[in-house]
Amino acid sequence: MMDILRDKESGINMEGGFLTTGSLASVLPKDPQLPCVHYFTGTPDPARSVFKPFIFVPNIQQLKKTCSPAYGPEDPVKKIPRFQSKPDRKHELYKKHEVAAAIIESTKERGENMLKKITTLEKEKISEMEEIAHSSLRDSTLAVNLFVEAIEEELKAYS
Template sequence: MGANEHGVCVGNEAVWGREEIGDGEALLGMDLVRLGLERADTAEKALSVIVDLLEKYGQGGNCMESNMAFTYHNSFLIADRKEAWVLETSGKYWAAEKVEGGVRNISNQLSITTKIDREHPGLKEYAKSNGWWDGEKEFDFAATYSYVNTARMTTSGGRYCEGYKLLNKHKGSITSEIMMEILRDKESGINMEGGFMTTGSMVSVLPQQPNLPCIHFFTGTPVMQQSVFKPFIFVPGITQLLKTTSPTFGHDDPVKKQPRFKSKPDRRHELYKKHQSAAVVMETIKDKGKEMLKEIQELEKQKISQMESILQNGSLDINQAVNLFSQCVEEELKIYS
């Protein structure tokens, strides 16, 4: 997930369906997120960048740094100040739905059904040639390209429908705080735990008024209930955020065409490590944990209030905004120490 200086935000999720996933060299969903943000100044342009790259290079490749193979196709949630799109893929084939209103979410299953606003030119013919669609009944992308019974998407359990329920509950009145609360909902299973743990969350406020800044809140840490959503605003002069920058360990072996690591390298940045240590304290030393959690919550409330003031008053101090995120990281680290 990420954002750029134009107010474009993109996130992706892993999806699986009828189409087999190739094991050759291709672009990861995370590559497509990064390239879409690098090259587009609107949500629809980001969509076009992604599908053009998908057509040219395909998608796939191992998403793990170890030798264990883990591959998938991708769905994307793409938004800017004016519009939002859901893009879902199956190999090089894809369908996109423009979000006209209400709430929308993605997870580990295809969710675009009969409302398709843009599509791969061969999407329907390919499905027909494989016997997935008879060419007569109304074309339903999710039902055709996945094994999921789409009728169960909003009624059964799972991250997709639980996320939709939480969003729909607050439809029309979602604030940044409510979004953070939703992302912290443990029972819904929105956040992954265990081997594929959620490593961070992001909430973006994209005002339609062009004179107001887009404000992005990033945790940069796992365990949402014990994390601080720290504000970031794109302004000139921002330097590299070293304490939330993961270390690098070199490139893949160009001869053997495989990662040079036999085990997963430790890419945790400084804040991530301190956060994890603090999480252990919170779980084991109850009094200290309560005190630390209270300070974390107060810091976040203070930053949210500060950002609301900027949006209400329409005034942004560029000099303060340059260090906005990094200063909040320092304050969070002080709590952990």
């Protein structure tokens, strides 16, 4: 599914006037004892993103690095008349992904190295998930920080 979501020729991975804003692939096991694992990019262009694992378990941390900034009472949504200005709603990972995408497009060697890093990271996360998922998550603390840790590693890979 991740490969399909990365396919630009088919039009599934959109560029141009409309942009893929994030992608999701889920593993829904038949065995009810095994957890459902969801892989989110949290960034546009899944061809240059890491699908990061997420499992719904108690005590999940707030996902601050993939959360749109809050503007409080100054938010154009809350002001009247509404939408007179357009704030930057990009979260930290999105911004870093934009910079990485520009590097990948413009700098051949550095771009190839970056793509290799994110591809390797994604494979590692999928392998980790397979181990965790088959353990039936007896210890759900393993899953609490999966997504947040993957984001931190992705941010490093984009540096």
